[in-house]
Structure formats: C-alpha cells, structure tokens
Amino acid sequence: MKHPENDPAYKGLNVNKGIPQPPSINPYLKKKAKRRQYTVDEYVDGILAGNIPILSQAVTLVESSKPEHEEMAQAIIEKCLPHSGNSIRVGITGVPGAGKSTSIDALGMYLINKGNKLAVLAIDPSSERSKGSILGDKTRMEKLSVQKNAFIRPSPAAGSLGGVARKTRETIILCEAAGFNYVFVETVGVGQSETAVHSMVDFFLLIQLAGTGDELQGIKRGIMEMADGIVINKADGDNIEKAKMAQRQLQNALHLFPVPESGWTPRVLTYSAYYNIGIEEIWDMIHEYIDFVKGNGYFERRRNEQAKYWMYETIDEQLKNNFYRNPVIEELMPRLEKEVLSAQKTSFAAAKEALDIYYGMQKR
Ligand code: GDP
Numbered sequence: 432m433k434h435p436e437n438d439p440a441y442k443g444l445n446v447n448k449g450i451p452q453p454p455s456i457n458p459y460l461k462k463k464a465k466r467r468q469y470t471v472d473e474y475v476d477g478i479l480a481g482n483i484p485i486l487s488q489a490v491t492l493v494e495s496s497k498p499e500h501e502e503m504a505q506a507i508i509e510k511c512l513p514h515s516g517n518s519i520r521v522g523i524t525g526v527p528g529a530g531k532s533t534s535i536d537a538l539g540m541y542l543i544n545k546g547n548k549l550a551v552l553a554i555d556p557s558s559e560r561s562k563g564s565i566l567g568d569k570t571r572m573e574k575l576s577v578q579k580n581a582f583i584r585p586s587p588a589a590g591s592l593g594g595v596a597r598k599t600r601e602t603i604i605l606c607e608a609a610g611f612n613y614v615f616v617e618t619v620g621v622g623q624s625e626t627a628v629h630s631m632v633d634f635f636l637l638i639q640l641a642g643t644g645d646e647l648q649g650i651k652r653g654i655m656e657m658a659d660g661i662v663i664n665k666a667d668g669d670n671i672e673k674a675k676m677a678q679r680q681l682q683n684a685l686h687l688f689p690v691p692e693s694g695w696t697p698r699v700l701t702y703s704a705y706y707n708i709g710i711e712e713i714w715d716m717i718h719e720y721i722d723f724v725k726g727n728g729y730f731e732r733r734r735n736e737q738a739k740y741w742m743y744e745t746i747d748e749q750l751k752n753n754f755y756r757n758p759v760i761e762e763l764m765p766r767l768e769k770e771v772l773s774a775q776k777t778s779f780a781a782a783k784e785a786l787d788i789y790y791g792m793q794k795r
Pocket residue numbers: 525526527528529530531532533534664665666667702703704705706
C-alpha cells in the first residue's frame with residue numbers, strides 16, 4: 432500500500448485495499464435456458480402471423496450451414512413461398528461514405544410513416560473475410576431501428592458471395608410472408624455483390640456523391656448500367672450546385688447507354704438524406720417505375736428470370752460446396768496446388784485429376 436496518499440502526513444482521502452473481483456457476478460448465467468425449438472409448422476404459423484422473434488429465428492436457420500438447419504429452413508421457405516412476392520424490393524448500393532445508412536433511414540422512415548412494413552437486409556462481400564458484417568447493422572439506422580414495423584438484419588457472414596446472396600434472397604421470402612411490403616437490400620458499391628443484389632430486386636438504386644472528380648470514375652460502368660435510378664446525395668449547403676452539375680453530367684452519360692430491357696430510361700435525382708430533402712421524389716420515381724414495368728410486363732419477366740437465375744446459382748453453389756468440402760478433395764488440393772505452382776503439372780491436368788477422383792467417388 433505504498434501510495435503517497437497513504438502517508439500519515441497526507442491530508443486527503445486514503446486509498447483502501449480493493450475488494451477481489453468474484454469470478455462471476457451471476458453464477459447461474461451459464462445455465463441460461465436453451466431456446467425452444469419450433470417445428471416447421473410453428474415457424475410458418477409464427478411468420479405468417481408476423482411474429483418478429485420467430486421470423487428472426489427462422490432467418491438464423493436460413494443462415495446456418497448445418498445440414499439439419501438447412502433442411503428445416505428449406506421446408507419453412509417452401510411453405511412461405513405462396514405467401515411471398517408481395518413487396519417492392521429495392522437494391523441500394525454506393526461506395527462507403529456515400530450515405531447508404533443515412534439514406535435507408537430517411538427512405539425507410541418515409542415508408543414507415545405511411546403505415547408500411549420495411550425489411551432491411553444486406554449483402555456484404557467483405558464479411559467473408561472479417562466474418563462480421565456491418566451492413567444492415569441496426570446502429571447505423573438510428574430512427575428505423577426503433578420502429579416496430581422495421582426489421583433490420585445484417586448480412587449473413589459466412590460462405591461464398593453466391594451462398595451469402597442466396598441466403599439473403601431466401602430471407603426476402605420469409606419477410607414477405609411475414610407481411611413486410613417493402614424490402615431493401617443494401618450492398619457496398621465496389622464489387623460483384625451488385626450483380627447478386629440486382630438479381631433479387633425490382634428496382635436498383637445507386638447512391639452517388641458529387642464533387643468526387645469525374646462523376647463516372649468512382650463507380651464501375653457496369654454498376655451504372657444496372658441502375659434503374661441514380662441519386663446524388665448530400666445536395667445541401669454549399670454542395671447543391673455541385674450536385675446539380677453532377678446530375679446533368681450523369682443524365683447525359685446515361686443517354687449514351689443503350690435503352691435497358693425494361694424500356695425505362697434511368698433518372699438522376701439529387702437529395703439530402705441528412706436534411707430529409709428530396710426523399711419523396713425518390714419514392715415517386717420508384718413507384719412510377721414499378722407502375723411502368725408492371726404495365727409493360729417487364730416486372731413479371733424480371734422476377735421469373737431471377738427465379739431461374741437463382742436455381743442455377745444454387746446448383747453452382749451446391750456443386751462447388753460438395754466438391755470442395757469432400758474430405759478426399761480437401762486433402763488432395765494442397766498437393767495439386769504445389770504441383771501446379773512448381774510447374775510439374777498444368778492447371779488443366781491438375782483440375783482433371785481432382786475431378787476424376789471426385790467423379791470416381793460419386794460412382795461408388
Ligand atoms: P454509408 O457508409 O454509405 O452507409 O454512409 P453513411 O450513411 O454512414 O454516411 C457517411 C457520412 O455522410 C456520415 O457522416 C453522414 O452523416 C454523412 N451524410 C449522409 N447523408 C448526408 C447528407 O445528405 N448530407 C450531408 N451533408 N452529409 C450526409
């Protein structure tokens with residue numbers, strides 16, 4: 432107890448010996464009751480009744496890679512499928528900092544205030560590496576996160592992009608069956624995840640910023656071509672003029688692209704998510720689009736195309752998983768990799784060897 436404060440001459444308060452920390456404040460904590468297991472029908476009934484805790488648990492099953500969970504999830508999805516499809520699905524993309532979460536908060540609150548139910552899902556390719564995803568995180572959407580009519584779910588964290596995206600698509604089905612009539616799917620505008628999001632939504636919204644140099648530089652042309660609408664955020668204060676200029680540039684650039692299959696020429700709008708300016712106009716645009724494509728049959732066609740796309744995607748994903756998770760293949764691959772790297776084998780020969788072994792095992 433050699434504190435200067437404990438010197439008899441010291442006039443202030445003394446430092447007392449501390450109390451040892453008990454190992455656990457609540458010794459019963461570990462014995463926390465296990466979650467009750469529902470049957471498939473209980474899950475389905477709960478979802479159809481709009482029970483959010485049950486919906487959440489069902490989504491957890493969808494995200495799980497355990498075979499028994501997968502089987503149950505598929506049974507639930509199948510039973511929910513006839514009750515799905517009744518929402519407007521909007522994909523939202525933009526580089527980090529573009530204002531996705533602020534915009535989702537503002538666009539979402541507009542819907543909630545009109546009595547809608549909104550699910551916010553996400554596909555985050557970076558979650559593959561970090562095993563933790565921030566997209567779709569409740570803390571990023573302050574106003575929405577406390578609304579009982581908003582269901583916010585971060586990106587499924589494990590697996591390949593195809594797997595993660597499939598799970599998000601299946602979650603859309605469950606959310607729709609639970610009565611959510613709007614679904615947002617958020618992703619970062621930097622990689623291939625846009626293609627995945629594009630193939631599960633009705634309207635693809637690209638958030639851009641003005642004043643980042645050449646307006647076309649920041650984002651890949653392919654992503655611009657996918658967009659049904661481009662919105663320039665942060666059109667507030669000193670930024671308004673710059674945003675207007677970017678709007679003109681982008682609109683001109685879009686005229687150079689071929690007319691999309693939908694027959695709809697994408698529009699460019701400016702807005703401020705932070706100051707809640709221009710939000711209604713964005714919704715007017717989206718609803719106008721939906722009416723337009725429902726009128727010309729593209730809405731149905733796109734959803735059918737998407738269903739077909741996901742059938743093939745799922746086959747691809749399952750074949751790959753089945754191959755790479757095979758213990759024999761798992762053991763074989765490092766050796767083949769070495770042989771390819773040291774030029775003992777060609778890539779083709781090594782691939783053929785692995786596939787021959789795999790097919791051989793399938794025949795048995
Ligand atoms: P995200 O990374 O795309 O999700 O972007 P955030 O929504 O987190 O926004 C990034 C930053 O931009 C935050 O500091 C926001 O406060 C700010 N921001 C978002 N929208 C606006 C806006 O409309 N105007 C202004 N001035 N700032 C905004």
